Amino acid sequence: MKFKAGDKVKYRDVVMPAEVLSGPHKSPGGNRWLILKADGNVTLAPERHIERVIPRVDQVAGTLAVLLYGRSWVSLPHTAKLQVTQAAARALIIADLTRGQA
Structure with missing residues (x-):
């Protein structure tokens, strides 16, 4: 489905x-x-x-997984998935807070 x-x-x-x-x-x-x-x-x-619709956190986590581990987010072990997702969420918070700054 x-x-x-x-x-x-x-x-x-x-x-x-x-x-x-x-x-x-x-x-x-x-x-x-x-x-x-x-x-x-x-x-x-x-x-x-x-x-x-793919949420922003999932998009960033997928990109970070490939950059940091060289493989997709789905193929990572559970602990690595959690770490990458937390890093993605933090990165988005920083991006939102600093929007418009140089």
Whole structure:
């Protein structure tokens, strides 16, 4: 299963993320997912029009894992995953606090 209920997803050309309510629902054109958009509307969206939202911490942790360990975050031992995730969260806090500074 590609998505599960509660996942945040990007819906084509919509700025705010949507939330998956249920799916997959079989249809002739392929699987569709029932999503709740930020404006409160519900849509039965084709799978090709949605993609998972990856949080900033996960993006930074993935990059740090490759830079520090030479492998993906998923392949790291549990303790290394925790350390890399904590470092990523701290880096984002520093970046947010110092935004706009030289």
